[in-house]
Amino acid sequence: MAKKIKENKKIDIKDNVILSIQNASYQYSDATSDEYAIKNISYDFEKGKIYAIRGRSGSGKTTLLSLISGLERCTEGTILFDGKDLKDINLDTYRNSQIGIVFQSYNLLPYMTASENIILSLDASGQKIDNKKQKAIELMESVGLKSDYADRRVLRLSGGEQQRVAIARSLSYNPKMIVADEPTGNLDKQTESEILDIFKKLAHEEGKCVIIVTHSPNVCEIVDEIYDLKKVK
Amino acid sequence: MFIFKNAWISITRNKGRNILIGAIILVIACACTITLAINNTASDLINSYSNSYQKELTLSFDRKQMMKDFDTNGEEGREQAKEKFENIASYSVDDVATFAENDHIESYYYTYSFSLNGNSIEKAEIETESQPGGFGGRPNGKGQNKNSLDFTLNGYSSIESMSEFINGTYTMSEIRDNAWDIAFDGNYVFINKELADYNELVLNDKIKLEDEDGNTYEFEIIGIFEDNEKSVDSMMSMFSNSANTIVTNANALVNIDNSNDSIKGSINPTFIIDDYENAEAIQSDFYEKGLDETYVVQTNQETAEAAVTSVKNVKSFATTFLIITLLIGGVVLFILNMINIRERKYEIGVFRTIGISKLKLTMQFASELLVVAFVALIIGAGVGATMSKPVSNSLLSSEIESSTNSSEQMKNNFGGMGERPDGSGGNRGGNMPDFNKMSGTPNIQAYDSIDAVVNITVILELLVIGLSLVFVSSLASMISIQRFSPLTILKERS
Numbered sequence: 001m002a003k004k005i006k007e008n009k010k011i012d013i014k015d016n017v018i019l020s021i022q023n024a025s026y027q028y029s030d031a032t033s034d035e036y037a038i039k040n041i042s043y044d045f046e047k048g049k050i051y052a053i054r055g056r057s058g059s060g061k062t063t064l065l066s067l068i069s070g071l072e073r074c075t076e077g078t079i080l081f082d083g084k085d086l087k088d089i090n091l092d093t094y095r096n097s098q099i100g101i102v103f104q105s106y107n108l109l110p111y112m113t114a115s116e117n118i119i120l121s122l123d124a125s126g127q128k129i130d131n132k133k134q135k136a137i138e139l140m141e142s143v144g145l146k147s148d149y150a151d152r153r154v155l156r157l158s159g160g161e162q163q164r165v166a167i168a169r170s171l172s173y174n175p176k177m178i179v180a181d182e183p184t185g186n187l188d189k190q191t192e193s194e195i196l197d198i199f200k201k202l203a204h205e206e207g208k209c210v211i212i213v214t215h216s217p218n219v220c221e222i223v224d225e226i227y228d229l230k231k232v233k
Numbered sequence: 234m235f236i237f238k239n240a241w242i243s244i245t246r247n248k249g250r251n252i253l254i255g256a257i258i259l260v261i262a263c264a265c266t267i268t269l270a271i272n273n274t275a276s277d278l279i280n281s282y283s284n285s286y287q288k289e290l291t292l293s294f295d296r297k298q299m300m301k302d303f304d305t306n307g308e309e310g311r312e313q314a315k316e317k318f319e320n321i322a323s324y325s326v327d328d329v330a331t332f333a334e335n336d337h338i339e340s341y342y343y344t345y346s347f348s349l350n351g352n353s354i355e356k357a358e359i360e361t362e363s364q365p366g367g368f369g370g371r372p373n374g375k376g377q378n379k380n381s382l383d384f385t386l387n388g389y390s391s392i393e394s395m396s397e398f399i400n401g402t403y404t405m406s407e408i409r410d411n412a413w414d415i416a417f418d419g420n421y422v423f424i425n426k427e428l429a430d431y432n433e434l435v436l437n438d439k440i441k442l443e444d445e446d447g448n449t450y451e452f453e454i455i456g457i458f459e460d461n462e463k464s465v466d467s468m469m470s471m472f473s474n475s476a477n478t479i480v481t482n483a484n485a486l487v488n489i490d491n492s493n494d495s496i497k498g499s500i501n502p503t504f505i506i507d508d509y510e511n512a513e514a515i516q517s518d519f520y521e522k523g524l525d526e527t528y529v530v531q532t533n534q535e536t537a538e539a540a541v542t543s544v545k546n547v548k549s550f551a552t553t554f555l556i557i558t559l560l561i562g563g564v565v566l567f568i569l570n571m572i573n574i575r576e577r578k579y580e581i582g583v584f585r586t587i588g589i590s591k592l593k594l595t596m597q598f599a600s601e602l603l604v605v606a607f608v609a610l611i612i613g614a615g616v617g618a619t620m621s622k623p624v625s626n627s628l629l630s631s632e633i634e635s636s637t638n639s640s641e642q643m644k645n646n647f648g649g650m651g652e653r654p655d656g657s658g659g660n661r662g663g664n665m666p667d668f669n670k671m672s673g674t675p676n677i678q679a680y681d682s683i684d685a686v687v688n689i690t691v692i693l694e695l696l697v698i699g700l701s702l703v704f705v706s707s708l709a710s711m712i713s714i715q716r717f718s719p720l721t722i723l724k725e726r727s
Contacts, residue, residue, distance in 0.1 A: 066720040071586065096588025107583045111246035121587045123235035169587070 018176055018209045019045040019068065024077035026063050037063040039232045040077070047176065050203045050210040052220050055229030061213045062181060064229065068211060069101045069179045070094040082176070096124040100170025104182035106162040108154040114140060114165045115150035118172050125173035139168040143198050160191035167198055177209040178202060184216055196222050236589075236597040244601055250576075254569060254602070255609040261562035262613020262699055263620065268555035269691045269698075270621040271628070275548035279541045286540070289533040290338075290504040290512055292324075292524070299527045321525050326487055329502040332519050337511040342394035343502035345483040347490065348382035352441035352449050356383035357431040357476040384442060386479045388486035391417065394503065395480075401461060403475070408456040409436055416455065416482060423456035423480040427472050442479075446495050452481065509534040547628045559702060566706035570602070574710040581714060582722030595711050606703040607696075614695055618687035 021043045038060035066072040070091035079086045118136035137147045143164040184192035203210045333341040397403040443449045460473040490498040516530040
C-alpha cells in the first residue's frame with residue numbers, strides 16, 4: 001500500500017494540483033483476479049513541486065509511472081490530469097504534448113543525432129516551429145549541453161550527456177509535467193547532482209510538476225514530497 | 234509528414250538491415266523480371282504467330298472410312314472395295330470454286346496434276362539393280378512406277394500455292410525476267426536443273442510432251458529450279474525426287490485436261506479459313522454441296538501449334554518459376570520482416586513513449602519497407618532486363634535442340650520411310666509422312682531467339698507483383714506493431 005510521508009493524501013483536487021490519482025489500481029491482462037500490480041493508490045501532484053516515488057522492486061513503481069505517463073490505463077479508479085480524466089484523453093496526444101518522460105536508460109534512438117532525437121519529439125507534438133534545429137540546440141543548451149553535440153549520434157555521448165538529451169527532448173513541447181524513471185540511476189554523483197539541479201530548476205523556477213521514481217537517497221533529499229509504494233500483498 | 238523524414242533517416246542510418254532486405258527483394262525482382270519478360274514476349278510471339286500463320290484446310294481421302302464397310306480379306310470384299318473406289322466421285326475446279334463459297338473461307342488455291350510422256354525430251358533416269366522399277370526409285374514421289382508416264386506436271390493456281398518454293402524445297406536457279414508475269418497463264422514451265430542438264434535444255438527452250446494417245450503439247454521453259462530436299466531415300470539414285478517434275482500453272486493443265494478425255498488430272502485444293510473451329514461446319518457445307526463423304530477436311534492446326542511448342546514450353550517454365558520464386562521470396566520476406574520488427578521493439582517503445590501513434594508508426598515502417606522495396610525492384614528490373622535476353626535465348630535453344638532431337642528420333646522410328654505415324658499404312662514410294670512438319674522444327678527455326686523484352690508492361694507488372702508481395706509479407710509484422718505495449722517493451726529494456 002502507498003504511504004505518504006510529508007503530506008496526507010488528498011482526493012479533492014486543489015487549484016494547484018496538475019495530476020490527481022484517485023483509488024487507481026492496475027492488473028496485468030494475464031494476472032489472476034486478485035493479483036494487482038498496484039491497488040487503490042491515491043496521490044495528488046502539484047505544479048512547481050518535485051515528487052519522489054520510492055519503493056522496493058516489485059512495488060509497482062514503473063507501473064505507476066506508466067499510468068501517470070499515459071502508457072497504460074488504470075484498470076480501476078481514476079487519474080485526472082488538469083481536471084480531465086485520462087480515460088477521456090487521447091493518450092498519444094497526452095504523451096506528446098502534456099507530459100515529458102525521462103528514463104533511466106535514456107530511451108534515445110541510437111541511429112539519430114542528439115538534435116534529431118529532440119526534433120523527433122517536436123515533430124510528434126505537431127508544433128509549428130520554423131527552425132527546429134535551432135530550437136533543439138537551445139533546449140540542449142538549457143540542460144547544459146554544448147551546441148557542438150547537436151550533430152553527434154547519441155551513442156557517442158556519455159551517459160550524463162545522453163540523459164541531458166533525454167531531458168531536453170522531454171522539454172521540447174514545454175510540458176506541464178515531467179515524469180522521470182530512475183533518471184540518475186546510471187550516472188555518477190557529480191552528474192547526478194547536475195541532473196537534479198535541472199529538475200529543481202524546472203519545478204521551482206518554471207513551475208512544472210516533476211515526478212521522479214527513484215531509489216536514490218540523493219534524489220529524495222532534494223524533492224518536496226516523497227510517496228512510498230509497497231508491494232501489493 | 235515527419236514520419237517520412239524519420240523513415241528516410243532510418244533507411245540511411247540502418248544500412249545493413251535495409252541492404253539485406255533490399256538484396257532479397259532485388260533477387261526476387263530480378264527473377265520476376267526475367268520470367269515476366271519471357272512470359273510476355275512468349276505470349277506476344279504465340280499471338281503474332283497465330284495471327285500470321287495462314288489457317289489452311291485441305292481435303293483428304295479417308296481410306297479407313299471407306300474400307301471399314303468391306304471385308305478385304307476375301308476376294309469378294311476386295312472387288313466390292315475396288316468398285317466402290319472407282320465410283321467415288323472426284324471433284325473438279327468448278328466444284329472447288331463452289332466449295333469456296335463459304336463465309337468461313339477467305340480464299341483458296343489449288344494444284345492440278347497429271348502425267349505425260351516425253352516427246353522432245355527424255356526422262357532423267359538411270360536404271361540400276363538397286364533401284365527396283367516397281368517403286369520407281371522415288372519413295373517420296375508421286376507413286377511413279379514402270380507403267381506410269383515419264384513426267385509429273387504440277388500446275389499451281391497462284392504463287393501462294395507453290396508450297397515447295399515457299400518452304401524452300403525448291404529454289405529457282407535461273408529465271409526469265411518476266412517469268413512471274415506469265416507464269417500463271419499459258420504453256421510455260423519451270424523444270425528441274427537435273428532434267429535441264431540431262432536434256433541440255435536452257436531458258437526459253439521449248440519442250441514437247443505427249444499423252445498416251447500421242448497428242449503432243451508444247452511448253453516454253455521460263456525457269457530452272459533446284460531441289461534442296463535432302464533425300465530420305467535409302468536406295469541409291471542419281472537424280473532427286475523431283476527431277477522429272479515439271480512445274481507449270483493450273484490453267485494450262487486444266488485446259489489440256491478439258492481438251493482430252495484420256496487425261497485424268499487431279500486437283501488438290503487448299504482453302505484459307507478464318508478459324509480452325511469452323512472446320513467441321515465447312516466440312517458439312519462441302520458435303521451439302523456434293524462432296525463425297527469419303528473425303529474429310531484436314532487443317533494445319535497441329536503444324537501451326539507445333540511451331541510454337543518450344544515457345545509455349547519456355548512460357549510454361551517461366552510461369553512455374555515465377556510462382557515458385559514468389560512463394561519462396563514471400564516466405565523469406567515474411568520471416569525477415571518478423572525478425573526485423575522484433576529487433577526494432579525498443580525503437581517502437583521509444584516512438585510510442587513520445588506519443589507517436591500506432592498508425593503513424595505503422596506508416597513509417599511500411600514506407601521504409603516500400604522505399605527499400607521500390608529501389609530494389611527498380612534495380613532488379615534493370616538487372617533482370619539485362620539478363621532476360623540471354624537467359625530466355627538459352628532456355629529456347631535447349632528447347633529447339635530437344636525439338637530437333639525428337640524430330641530426328643521420329644525419323645529414325647519410321648526408318649526414314651514407310652508407315653505413317655498413325656499406323657494407317659503407306660507403302661514404299663507412296664505418300665510419306667512429312668516428319669519435319671510433325672514437330673514443327675522447321676517453323677521454330679524462325680524463333681531461334683526469343684529476345685525477351687522488358688517493356689513498360691513488364692515494369693508495371695513487376696511493381697504490382699513486387700509491392701503486393703512486400704505488402705502481404707509485411708502485413709503480419711505491421712499488425713504486430715499494434716500489439717506491442719510500450720510498458721512491456723520498456724520493462725524488458727530495463
